[in-house]
Amino acid sequence: MTKITAAITAVGKYVPDFVLSNQVLETMVDTNDEWITSRTGIKERRILKDKDKGTSFMAIKAAQDLISKTGLDPKEIDLVLMATTTPDMPVAATGVFVATQIGATNAFAYDLQAACSSFLYGLSTATSYVESGRYKKVLLIGADKMSSIIDYTDRATCIIFGDGAGAVLIEPNTEGLGFQDEILKSDGIGREFLKIEAGGSLLPPSAETVANKQHYVHQDGKTVFKYAVSGMADVSEQIMQRNNLTHDDINWLAPHQANKRIIDATANRMGLNEEKVLVNIHNYGNTTSATLPLLLADFEDQFKKGDNIILASFGGGFTWGAIYLKWAYTKK
DSSP states (O other): OOOOEEEEEEEEEEOOSEEEEHHHHHTTSSOOHHHHHHHHOOOEEEEOOOTTOOHHHHHHHHHHHHHHHHTOOGGGOOEEEEEOSSOSSSSSOHHHHHHHHTTOTTOEEEEEOBTBTHHHHHHHHHHHHHHTTSOSOEEEEEEEEGGGGOOTTOHHHHTTBOEEEEEEEEEEESSSOEEEEEEEEEOGGGGGTEEOOSSSSSSOOOHHHHHTTTTSOEEOHHHHHHHHHHHHHHHHHHHHHHTTOOTTTOOEEEEOOSOHHHHHHHHHHHTOOGGGBOOOHHHHOBOGGGHHHHHHHHTGGGOOTTOEEEEEEEETTTEEEEEEEEOOOOOO
């Protein structure tokens, strides 16, 4: 019996029109372009300015981009997985609304949250559904409206994050392409260093929590940076060793786009030159759940069938990991 693997067969993306450049940020907080660029690699980020539009708006746009490019009938989609840290609302799952809006009326849907690792964990989940044989078309969307949870008077966080969405279609493959291996990790120590304190069951919303700005992202940047550098580099190196891959065997590293220095440290540990490292952080900043699918969409033209790709991520919690894929198609 031919082994079924799960492969990405299409990608789509959406980023808002409004560009928040380093120069604009200089007028908002005490910072400057040189400082931001040298420490993060970020030049600009996209912001969804419309207060009446949430994460679902971008997710729908990314899904529609994929659908229009492929001619996919949304009714053939079995499952919509929504990877996000910024759902439209706390209770009604955003993925359910997105599935309905794109016409995926035969799909079930739900949200998955693991901070910046949400899409990577979602890819593992989607792969398991497809390889089990139960479902044939899984739409995985990574989307975040980070501007909705950022304090634009806090220069430690407002320079980093942006808004965006990316989508991938995952289907069965019988050529040995697609998903090959994964190493996923988590450690609850991270709860203290990167968090939104209020709004959950531990500290429900109140006038006091709003006044204290406890509904915004707070992070201990130095500690998160230290854990992220070691975590992402460790799992990326380990997955190479476990699959007997050398730096020559790797065609592309698709790393989470949080900080250029973290990306460089991971590539160095893997022995990769910069031509093999996918980077778009300068254009978008850290779009959290959207970083990896946006990377795949931006560089889709360069991928060839059979390319070895390592996806790596690190996020709040802490959550981190790496997934090894063989790319399943060459774009026509």
